[in-house]
Amino acid sequence: MVISPLAPSETDVFVIGGGPAGLAAALAARQIGLDVILADRAQPPIDKACGEGLMPDALDALRRIGVNLGSGNGVCFRGIRFLDEKLEAEATFSNHSFGLGIRRTELHRILVERAKDVGVVALWGKKIEGIDTAGVVVDGRTVRCRWIVGADGFHSNVRRWAGLAPNWNAARRIGLRQHFRVRPWTDFVEVYWRKDCQAYVTPVGVDEVCVATIGREDIRGSDLVDMFPVLASHLGGAELIGPTRGAISKSTRLPIVVAGRIALVGDASGSVDAVTGEGLALAFRQANSLAAALAAGDLRRYDASHRRMGRMPRLMARTLLLFDGNDRLRRMAFRNLAAHPRIFSRLLDVHVGALRRSALTAIAQPLPRADIEQEARHLPQNGIF
Numbered sequence: 001m002v003i004s005p006l007a008p009s010e011t012d013v014f015v016i017g018g019g020p021a022g023l024a025a026a027l028a029a030r031q032i033g034l035d036v037i038l039a040d041r042a043q044p045p046i047d048k049a050c051g052e053g054l055m056p057d058a059l060d061a062l063r064r065i066g067v068n069l070g071s072g073n074g075v076c077f078r079g080i081r082f083l084d085e086k087l088e089a090e091a092t093f094s095n096h097s098f099g100l101g102i103r104r105t106e107l108h109r110i111l112v113e114r115a116k117d118v119g120v121v122a123l124w125g126k127k128i129e130g131i132d133t134a135g136v137v138v139d140g141r142t143v144r145c146r147w148i149v150g151a152d153g154f155h156s157n158v159r160r161w162a163g164l165a166p167n168w169n170a171a172r173r174i175g176l177r178q179h180f181r182v183r184p185w186t187d188f189v190e191v192y193w194r195k196d197c198q199a200y201v202t203p204v205g206v207d208e209v210c211v212a213t214i215g216r217e218d219i220r221g222s223d224l225v226d227m228f229p230v231l232a233s234h235l236g237g238a239e240l241i242g243p244t245r246g247a248i249s250k251s252t253r254l255p256i257v258v259a260g261r262i263a264l265v266g267d268a269s270g271s272v273d274a275v276t277g278e279g280l281a282l283a284f285r286q287a288n289s290l291a292a293a294l295a296a297g298d299l300r301r302y303d304a305s306h307r308r309m310g311r312m313p314r315l316m317a318r319t320l321l322l323f324d325g326n327d328r329l330r331r332m333a334f335r336n337l338a339a340h341p342r343i344f345s346r347l348l349d350v351h352v353g354a355l356r357r358s359a360l361t362a363i364a365q366p367l368p369r370a371d372i373e374q375e376a377r378h379l380p381q382n383g384i385f
């Protein structure tokens, strides 16, 4: 257990929540010379259900706050492969960029080390019970601060204390994470699809893969082998390592993510369905953008850039969830993506921010979209996008 220091009586920035988003926000704020206290109710390294894949944009955003990750920290992957019972389509990242599969606890350990190195005062094992007009209440006394960053995750209390409410309309899914001891058979993140459920596989070690299964509530009692026989054949009865962890996966969106001196980052500020693999990238990019707004003393700037950053991942979440719910639509789309791998790769570039969203129409031009659009018209539309 890490013994936390006594909290100083004041600071520039108080970050509530020491998951990846909170640590990234703390690092970004230190980088512009602000004093930072961060508190988390848990002890590091903190584990959580996660697909454990960092997309290239996540790695770029981390680099900007002084965290350089590469093959020494996990396993590099060069793109995404979609598979269902009959079809397979893959896309590689452009310009030799790569993503990184890294155990959640390892990522947390690295971020915690870096935060310590740059002088973030971290209070581990401290649950924050409230805020008041002067700052954050810790152990019954107020730590005065200029800014409060709410990085306390999906069920954020800071969000509630700030009077900010998310839109909960989107489908609620359950994500389960497991690790298997097996040599990775691919240098792609593989996403196995079936109706109402996906399993995605990220290589995270020389002899270890992470499997995140995301679907409706009933997946909890289901058997991976029955649901995804091809994946099961790769796993070949490999040993399950460590505990299975579960979490809710859901797209949520807030009309505004700042209130007075309070700003939200990471899942506290809205989330995208796990199948996008973009939750961490968004959190790290938000941290950079929040620091720029803090430097300018204007949180509205952060709110505006937060909204811009979320558009593409939300669009992707919506599209991928259409594939989740409709076998015919998914097959049609996968057939097209398999026939046009370059287009799939460019779409992936747009997804990870390497190409502008405005390029989408031109990229998708060769795809026979009429069938897909017709099919999509019959599907219920989700209000939050």
Ligand SMILES: Cc1cc2nc3c(=O)[nH]c(=O)nc-3n(C[C@H](O)[C@H](O)[C@H](O)COP(=O)(O)OP(=O)(O)OC[C@H]3O[C@@H](n4cnc5c(N)ncnc54)[C@H](O)[C@@H]3O)c2cc1C
Binding pocket: 016, 017, 018, 019, 020, 021, 022, 039, 040, 041, 042, 046, 048, 049, 050, 051, 052, 053, 054, 055, 058, 126, 127, 128, 129, 151, 152, 153, 154, 157, 174, 175, 176, 177, 212, 214, 247, 248, 249, 265, 266, 267, 268, 271, 274, 277, 278, 279, 280, 281, 283
């Ligand atoms: C199944 C699944 C798979 C996923 N796969 C991927 C993936 O492959 N790639 C990707 O980029 N994203 C993925 N995501 C999304 C990603 O995991 C989240 O976006 C990310 O964890 C958000 O980080 P966070 O720091 O905002 O929240 P969290 O990691 O939830 O951290 C919040 C922290 O706040 C602390 N806290 C809460 N309340 C208090 C309090 N009152 N006082 C003190 N501390 C408090 C908690 O202890 C916790 O440590 C996945 C999500 C799921 C559910």
